[in-house]
Amino acid sequence: MEERKWEDLEFDCLVSVLGRVGMESLLLDVPFVCKSWYKASLNPSCWKRLEWNFTLLDKFKEKYKIHKCSVDAFTKFVVGRSNGNCTGLILPNGCTEEVLNYIADECPALTYLSLPSRTLSCEPSIVPSLIGKWEHLENLGLGSCRNLFNILIQISLACNKFSGLRISFANIQEEEASAIVALLPDIKYLVLRGAWINFKNLEIILQGCINLVHLDVSNCLGFDPDEKVLELASHIKTFKCEGSMLEDYDDDDYAIDHDDLVYDYISS
Known part of the structure; x- marks a missing residue:
């Protein structure tokens, strides 16, 4: 009996598997296995859950020999890979108001979102103004309780499954x-x-x-x-x-x- 190879796995099944490996593997490991894995890793369905720690950006720059890459640029890059399919997002410290606006426009399907403390400390008024764009939001993590009352008002108005x-x-x-x-x-x-x-x-x-x-x-x-x-x-x-x-x-x-x-x- 001929042994089946991972690279010969039916494309939709491969996408389903890769969608469970996590963002770090999608960026640093999967693309270098073979052409079929690389192609499958580009499918937006693999990028529904985007969460990473503070070391991933450094690993990404080292792997791809990139000398300069800001937190904003990296966040836009991975969010763009989802092509609007992202349902879960954990943001790192260092994201700006510009990135939050970008995410609000590019991630309408979000069901859970975690915001870091530094974002809210620098731009505490930006979050309430964007909540209305995440009508499917069910879970929210806040790094602080600044402007909490206004955030809760917007959640109560826009997110009926929260x-x-x-x-x-x-x-x-x-x-x-x-x-x-x-x-x-x-x-x-x-x-x-x-x-x-x-x-x-x-x-x-x-x-x-x-x-x-x-x-x-x-x-x-x-x-x-x-x-x-x-x-x-x-x-x-x-x-x-x-x-x-x-x-x-x-x-x-x-x-x-x-x-x-x-x-x-x-x-x-």
């Missing part, structure tokens, strides 16, 4: 907690790991977000994960509060390195 929100190291006061409850009544997944949130504001979320199936408030400051908290959260299938504590702290003395954050996509 179910998951992650805010890295947020400061959840009464306004933010109430906005989550009022503007995201159907939210199922909420990650506030490392947040500043006291018991009162946690209680607002626990009592108001009745459809939650996953809530992560681990390593937070402002509340003790005691029996009362556990009782309030008893209706939530997955509730994480490990490492949280009631502690007095000074906002000016509490520093967080947002560069170390990575958005974990929560699938339903």
